[in-house]
Amino acid sequence: AKLQAIAPVLTTESRQTWRENLTRLSDWLGRTPTMDRLITDYDALITDIRSRHASAIAGKTVASLSYSPDKATIYIDSLPVSEETGKKNRQPTDMTLADIGGRTLNTTGFDNQGRLSIEEMDRLRDCDAFMVSVTDSSDTTFDQLSDNKLWQRLPAVQAGNVTVLRGSTYYGSIYTNMYVAKGWDDLYSTLD
Template identity: 30%
Template structure:
């Protein structure tokens, strides 16, 4: 039986997939959550979560439009807050209301451990707490996100505990839109002002909007330059291979199915592939991540993939897949051209996008 191993470290996830890398194995990995990535939210009651203990998620898609309809007032007003901070706020109006946003917050709650958190980190906001499905675990934050977790509380965002959140005393909440659409925005807004993070769509547009609201656009320069440089480098070095279609699939072991979408769909890895000019195999190109998953018996539909980027959250799940004879017979698997990542790169921001290009160790079937 072959073994699929995963780690996040030194070589490009997508670049290695495009280059059809051979047998470079690593160690480590992501979280042990096994369910497909619909965004861990209060929608868990409708089975739309990443919990390994729940059934398949609903196929309801989050909003496909980034939160880019907001406007900022032309003036800043004094803030009655800690005197050690610069006492200014900005009046921000977005689809969830009008808020006085502290431009120099002291305690920020990033309600989700991917795009919300990455936005806070790149904008140098003082993170006091992070929401994650299950609320604990050493793999809550991906290693490519440059943050020291000492002193930061991790809370369970599967079902929002408003009393717990209020006890954290945040003065600013960053929250993906998917947390805000069932009355939570009003409840959270009574605790602290809210800035929405898009549930999907362009991470760059979303990040630039948040930076503009908080008057921190200058902090984006280095991070965006790193991403653009990596993008150009991979395009140049692998130009002759980007025409080979690949497959990006997320394995759901509960019923041996796979979730996948096109390059303009939900998964950030596929979005990055599109930016690189790469292509997916025809079977996946027109799919939506929120379509019904396809079964393992249909894996032959991706047999023409020159490489496979497998999204899987635990070694146990990867071992289960590696033992399946249908998987074993795929040409990319036989060739050792399988790269493994996890759902922490599904919906992040600039760090996850850069990771998808140049910061991940390939893991192959051997």
């Protein structure tokens, strides 16, 4: 209520795509020309990624994941919203991968958060490449994951098909999605 006294409070809906949220917000603010330019830039980036990595996108399975060492759990962030898993919230990783046309892991057997205990790491063996999300440069979770023997046995890890995406990328709009798309670009570069 205090914020509304200062200015309108505009929220985003986590069950909608970033495009739906951005369209609604730009309409409310009267900023549709800015939105149109940003979406054009995003679409051009996606088209560029698709054209440069067409073969890898068509033939490889990739996944974005994060690791929680204190819970000994991996979260597959690139799983799409699914009736099967009950996942309802869209994330930049799954939205951008869908825009690129990439293929991720099958949702079978994952819960609505894409959780996988460290002991189940072998379920990732058919994935060709991993993009690991960490919050910032001081985040050591990737180092801890890299030290794990089960992680080291995965074929994609042994082949060096792993990249790190730094920053808070679990929610966001156009800028987050452009950043994540560039992360997928980096990952697909390991497969070319």
